[in-house]
Amino acid sequence: MSRLNTNQLSLSYGSRQIVQELNLSVPDGRITALVGANGSGKSTILKSMARILTPVQGGVYLDGKLIHRQPTKEVAKNLAILPQNPSSPEGLTVRELVSFGRYPHQKGFGNLSAEDNRMIDWALHATGMTTFSGRPVDHLSGGQRQRAWIAMALAQGTEVLLLDEPTTFLDMAHQMEVMTLLEKLNKEQKRTIIMVVHDLNHAARYAQHLVALKDGTVLYEGHPEVVMTSQMLREVFNIDADIIPDPRTGAPLCLPYGLAEEPSEETPVLSPTSGARSVEPQEQRVQALA
Template identity: 85%
Template sequence: MSRLSTNQLCLAYGSRQIVLELNLHVPDGLITALVGANGSGKSTILKSMARILNPVQGGVYLDGKLIHRQPTKEVAKQLAILPQNPTSPEGLTVRELVSFGRYPHQKGFGNLSSEDNRMIEWALQATGMTMFSGRPVDQLSGGQRQRAWIAMALAQGTEVLLLDEPTTFLDMAHQMEVMTLLEKLNREQKRTIIMVVHDLNHASRYAHHLVALKDGTVLYEGQPEVVMTSRMLREVFNIDADVIPDPRTGAPLCLPYGLAEEEGATQDAIIGGSSLSEEREDRVQALA
């Protein structure tokens, strides 16, 4: 089942075509990761899903209705987006930032209701940011800052979260902090999460559903165990890599060892490189 989907979606910046006739169904209650090389259309698709970018043709559907024809506030009550590298005014406190998430629900002069305050406190608690609520956002660490922005998205009270590279520019510990939080939100609250991810091992570890894009087209889609193969990595990212089970989680682990050579010179390598993934898929099927 899918509340959020696209039908023959075409996206462009001016005369430059980015996405062509995209048909995508986002699984409800799961974490979906969009992966692909730079310029593959990942962030562009996310912007269209968030109603930030209008389609040239086709459309994005939310609960069966064209999202670009719905009022902005109504859409904001159903899905929230965390853009890449968000910024806030200097001196703005964490609680003030999180309160902005209640804007779609406010009426009149925008005074916070008891329900607004309840949602703000809940979002702060869910992200572990209660103790930082009075601190200026620009004085937080990278991981704390991302958690504050996620809290603002949660305060909207939506069932769908869109995140554009939520771990960009974070060190390894803060990356795990943010990804673990998203995993917890999905597991405990069944939030549908769609995120653009650059780190393939993060994508395969934390997502239930992978969408591999190249030139605005979906080349592979499905569970990480099916999508994350040596062949996919060569076709989508132009890299040669081994894919092995993570010794702790069992998720596919990408181990790049070189750039892929020209297609005509590597037909044997393509066949040989896929053998490891095929063996892994056989193991997955056997376990199932």
């Protein structure tokens, strides 16, 4: 059974419903990428999984228990989130930032324990930030700063990491730096990672599980080689694109050409369903690749 899943989850901002009756299971020990156009509900779902947003109906379950009914500190020992564009107080050093990840494990306002310091040292080492530990966070490059925040999440000692657009506003080199780190954490430490990603080629290359959303509904779900199709791109993103295998990795590579044309009345159109599309050959492919 998946450690993290949703059951009939409905989410709203005021009177505006964003997600309706979502059923989603996050594969343990894998990288899952949520993709979709702006406003499709990706970040909203992630916020609900992190207890930042309370459901209108249904719920998010962590280890079979409703996450919104569990004590905050208990949730924080199992799940860490890196929000979009996090900020820190001016002058805060990298080590001080990473030490905040130990808060769920502390009692009162006591000093850091030997175990806390061990975890901080490990998180700095795992992210390649040890040599930057005494440097102010606001003096770092974009990629270094993002790695510092990931180190803080790692210091929590959780098996599940939620990341909301971890490469936003980073140049190409820093994007690769962050994505390679996440891949390493997943492969070497079996971390379960759920991330919202805008770059479809990053999603297809680094994730083992893709969830394509439109209007708060899962239209496609499964291995990138199955989900990343021209049909999915038309339905979810309204673009025309070719999909070719990456010459180095074999992962599906998206080559967009323009906006999709509106279908004529004679052109059959598949109607959306309340869940992910079910196509037998695709299901067989997912099972074969799982």
